[in-house]
Amino acid sequence: MAPTPTLQPFHVLDDARKDDKALPAFMVSTTRGFLxxxxxxTDLPAEFAALDTLLHRCPLQTATGEAGLLAEGRLGEVVEQEFPNLVEHVAKFANDQVMLTALYRDYSFLASSYLxxxxxxNMLKSGSYGLGRSVLPENISIPLAEVAKLTGFQPFMEYAGSYALYNYRLLDPALGLTYDNLAPIRAFEHGLDRTSSEAGFVLTHVDMVKESPQLVAGAVNTLKGAEHYxxxxxxxxxxxxLKEVVDSLTKINRVLERMWSRSKPGEYGNFRTFIFGIAGQSMFPxxxxxxxxxxxxxxxRGESGANDSMVPLSDNLLQISMPETPLTDILKDFRKYRxxxxxxxxxxxxxxxxxxxxxxxxxxxxxxATLYLQxxxxxxxxxxxxxxxxxxxxIKKTAHPTxxxxxxxxxxxxxxxxxxxxxxxxxxRALEDLDHTTPGIAEVREKVTKQKADLAKEVEKFCAERGV
Ligand code: HEM
Ligand SMILES: N[C@@H](CC(=O)c1ccccc1NC=O)C(=O)O
Known part of the structure; x- marks a missing residue:
């Protein structure tokens, strides 16, 4: 008989150890999940006051409602003429992963704004993105590369370490993590107004990932349960x-649906310009x-929900096999950015x-099998x-292909x-072999079969329209 498998140990924190600044800012736990x-x-040390001030002046609309440097098209000249290289101060925080992550967030915001x-x-003038800047000056590139090296992030804005999951604060710390108590720290457009579409977009991600502790616990318990069996x-x-996994994903999907009311489709393009990456983009040939x-x-690569960990966790746990195509290679490449x-x-x-x-x-x-199907x-x-x-x-708003x-x-x-x-x-098919069918299963089967056909038709239509 084959020996029963023993899982390799992996330490998922039960206590997120908030006070330990030497640990990476992001570590999986059953209390905070992937947050x-x-x-x-929110506040940078005094040595980085110039960075903080510049980021306050940057957004298309600043916190006071005035047009910021990006709106005036002046960020480039301000960076090149006035902004100091603060890299000498980074070493003081070499043992503080949490502060280094805040610095990474802020330098990556400045880099994307500049580039x-x-x-x-160009988009305002001609309706297309044209070219971005092709050189990042030393006062941004050197400290960004340094904080990225020390934290393990890529030296370009990432989803978790910067734009989405490290970009929120609690309005009242006593009220904890509820959507109405969240506000962004940095923004490109009007995001400092917490009712804006940019804020709604960012904070809905946080609101979803807030539900991930149960998903993490469910995944670990499924694996341990299998080992026990x-x-x-x-x-x-x-x-x-498995039931815990189903329940947590159901909650996460409920929050996902709130995106529609918190962030408007017609306003997405305004801040989206600043979250593009370099790879595969016409702006950076x-x-x-x-x-x-x-x-x-x-x-x-630019920021993407593809760098969120909840769906990849589900794919890996449930052993969803992806086709061996260049498209799947992209999915694998996204894994470097977390x-x-x-x-x-x-x-x-x-x-x-x-x-x-x-x-x-x-x-x-x-x-x-029924739980697995769910x-x-x-x-x-x-x-x-x-x-x-x-x-x-x-897709309905822009012809940009990537x-x-x-x-x-x-x-x-x-x-x-x-x-x-x-x-x-x-x-x-497996349920059929087990001779098991219920009205619930038949209903899912019908829905899924129809969705597969609808999706194929839709993709074909969009491809024909765009000649791709
Ligand atoms: C208005 C809302 C959203 C839009 C327009 C949107 C759009 C996109 C696009 C275009 C991609 C393709 C990847 C790329 O090359 O960048 C992507 C990937 C992805 N996004 Fe979003 N996204 C939205 C909200 C979210 C939210 C709230 C989440 C939750 C965490 C999320 C999770 C993902 C995941 C997991 C992928 C990878 C897809 C996969 O594995 O099949 N997205 N998103
Ligand atoms: N790939 C999306 C943007 C995107 O995915 C994203 C970017 C920043 C933060 C979260 C994101 N979430 C959604 O997938 C786009 O092309 O607009």
Whole structure:
């Protein structure tokens, strides 16, 4: 008989250890999930006052309601003429990962503002982005590269360490993490007004990831439950874990739907200009030279929800197999752009799920297969709702062919949505083999079959319209 598998240990924190500044700002825990261990730092040390002041002057509309440097098209000259290189002060914070992450957020905000400022004005004048700046000056590139090296982020704005998950504060710390108590720290457009579409976009991500502790716990419990079953023959813990995963994804999807009312499709394009990356974008045909850092141009992907860890966790746990296509290579490349501890956790989940054979165990009996189907259905539901956003906020509004992260806008998301639907089809077949059917399962099957056909038609239509 084959020996029963023993999972490799992985330390998911039960206590996020908020006071320990030497630990990375982002570490997976069952209390904070994928959010940072503590609320992001809002105030920079006095040594970085020039950076803070410049970021306050930057947004298209500043906190006081006036036109900022980006609106006037003056950020470039201010950076080049007035802004000091503060890199000498970084070393003082070498043991403070939390402060380094705040510095990373702020330098990456300044870098994206500087590089993409011309694109905002080109868009206003001609309706297309034109070219961004191709050289990042030393007063930004050197400190950005330094804080990125010390924190493990890429030296370009990332989703978690900067724009989305390290960009919120609590209006009243006593009230905790509720949407009405959140405000952004930095913004490109009007985001400092917490009722704006930019704020709504950023804070809805935070509001969703706030629900991730249960998803993390559910994933760990499913894996441990599978290990327990293989050793002891009792499947209850495995099923309980899957149920937790279903419940948490259901909550996350409910929050996702609130995006529509918090951030308007017609206003998305205004701040979106500043969250583009370099890789695969017409604005940076030759990449960007980071002066004083490297003579070879850099090419980083832009911010993207693809760098969020909740959906990849679900893909890895449920062993959703993606087709071997160049589109899937993009999905894998996105994995480099997340906090180191998130990456390690996601790899652990993937290898552990393979080791215990989550999918195989789930398809062995009708109750487990039904729970597994429900979990897949929540991942499909996420990707379907998300596809609706992409259609309404982006595809109907702009002909620019690549998303901020550099993926082809029409084909990439359907690649993954189809993969989930195909995984569900496999479960329907397994349930048939087990002679198990219920009206609920038949209903899901009908919905999913129709969605697959609708998606194919829609993608074909958009491709024909755009000649791609
Ligand atoms: C108005 C709202 C949104 C729009 C227009 C939008 C758009 C997009 C686009 C165009 C991509 C393609 C990747 C790229 O190259 O950049 C993407 C990827 C992704 N986004 Fe969003 N997004 C929205 C909200 C969200 C939210 C709230 C989340 C939640 C965390 C999220 C999670 C993801 C994920 C997980 C992917 C990777 C897709 C996959 O694995 O199939 N997005 N998004
Ligand atoms: N890829 C999206 C933007 C995007 O994905 C994103 C960017 C910054 C923060 C969160 C994001 N979430 C959604 O996927 C776009 O092309 O507009």
């Amino acid at each position: 940072p261990r503590d609320e992001p730092i 993409l400022e011309p694109c905002h004005h 293989l050793g002891h023959g009792d499947k209850q813990l495995f099923k309980d874990g 030759n990449g960007v030279i980071y002066k004083g850092v490297s003579d070879t141009p850099f090419s980083f 906090p180191g501890n998130h990456m390690e956790f996601l790899s652990w989940v993937k290898s552990s799920a393979e080791q215990v054979g989550i999918k195989k165990l789930a398809l062995e009996d009708a109750e487990s 979990a897949l259905d929540q991942v499909r539901d996420f990707r379907w709702r998300h596809w609706n956003f992409t259609r309404e906020y982006i 998303a901020t992260g550099g993926s082809p806008i029409i084909r990439w998301l359907p690649n993954q949505l189809n993969a989930v639907i195909n995984a569900q089809m496999e479960v329907f």
